[in-house]
């Protein structure tokens with residue numbers, strides 16, 4: 372349980388705490404009841420029933436919208452969301468000058484007694500009809516010198532039929548922000564469909580990545596419960612995009628790697644490391660638990676004892692140790708790392724792409740269901756851990772500069 376002062380600390384670090392969902396925060400202009408009725412008469416016929424996961428994903432996708440879908444769409448999303456989660460409108464009608472409140476109330480009330488399941492399905496259908504505008508930051512197509520225009524922290528480039536995703540926050544040791552999780556997820560989705568043969572992950576600067584940005588929980592709005600639920604879903608989608616990635620995925624670990632930057636390596640097809648790289652998963656000292664499917668992949672890769680040393684006791688290992696344990700494919704001297712690794716990748720990228728893809732499928736597809744289940748469970752447990760006193764204290768300690776690794 373949080374103490375009052377811990378809650379205040381989390382809130383104080385926020386850029387402003389809003390109490391509603393993103394839907395409620397949107398500035399919606401006036402919307403009329405007749406318009407609202409029209410929307411629902413067309414969409415309430417659907418017979419299918421969306422799962423909780425489909426609904427959660429749709430809610431998540433709405434948060435990733437790059438373009439404003441317009442007031443009508445936002446009102447429709449608001450009303451369907453409320454109906455799907457709370458049932459028929461159960462709040463008093465707002466006063467006449469509360470235009471926004473009225474518009475939202477009208478929209479929700481217009482749904483009458485539409486069952487929650489139908490509202491959920493209609494929400495999912497409606498979001499998928501908005502989809503073309505969802506992923507504009509990392510569009511598909513030829514991989515020629517493409518980059519994520521809206522993201523300086525995750526840069527996507529293309530070289531010799533290889534798509535390169537670079538973590539680009541060297542001043543912060545490439546710590547992964549909440550936005551970066553989403554950008555990487557989109558970048559992987561785009562890379563899975565572009566015409567590259569191999570996808571490479573690396574870091575800019577002297578770190579590969581210091582893992583999760585520890586300020587991720589202090590600079591967002593919304594209630595704590597909502598923020599942790601959203602974070603768990605974002606993490607789950609992020610890890611899912613590694614599990615499902617269909618082409619060879621290679622990590623070039625140019626320097627130290629921490630936390631989630633280490634754990635997801637178990638989902639890569641090859642990991643090349645500089646001899647300056649280290650691998651550290653200090654979960655217990657942060658009051659948290661393993662993610663990135665490492666609770667399953669690490670014991671498989673290195674055996675349960677070595678996995679426990681890393682994941683439970685937080686032992687930091689060198690690149691050579693990681694190679695001996697099977698997490699790293701090969702280690703190169705730092706001075707020649709880029710040259711040697713790229714020479715190898717350029718040669719590999721000339722292999723017939725379909726054969727490589729199908730080969731990967733054979734190696735990986737049988738364990739996929741298990742990996743998705745592991746990912747879901749790790750995210751569920753983490754969501755609880757983030758609320759724990761142990762975790763809140765550890766993050767506080769880091770920012771008071773006493774608690775470096």
Ligand SMILES: CCCC/C=C/CC(=O)SCCNC(=O)CCNC(=O)[C@H](O)C(C)(C)COP(=O)(O)OP(=O)(O)OC[C@H]1O[C@@H](n2cnc3c(N)ncnc32)[C@H](O)[C@@H]1OP(=O)(O)O
Nearest residue numbers: 542543544546581582583584585586602606630631775776
């Ligand atoms: C929502 C999904 C959540 C998924 C969960 C994942 C779990 C994890 O990934 S757990 C791992 C979390 N990472 C850490 O605990 C690392 C924390 N960082 C450090 O201990 C040190 O910064 C370092 C050992 C990585 C580097 O130390 P060094 O002395 O060389 O450099 P610093 O001066 O500390 O760092 C420079 C600059 O960068 C900031 N920074 C570095 N890492 C992080 C981080 N992970 N989160 C936030 N900020 C980080 C550091 O504060 C410095 O910032 P200032 O220059 O502004 O002081």
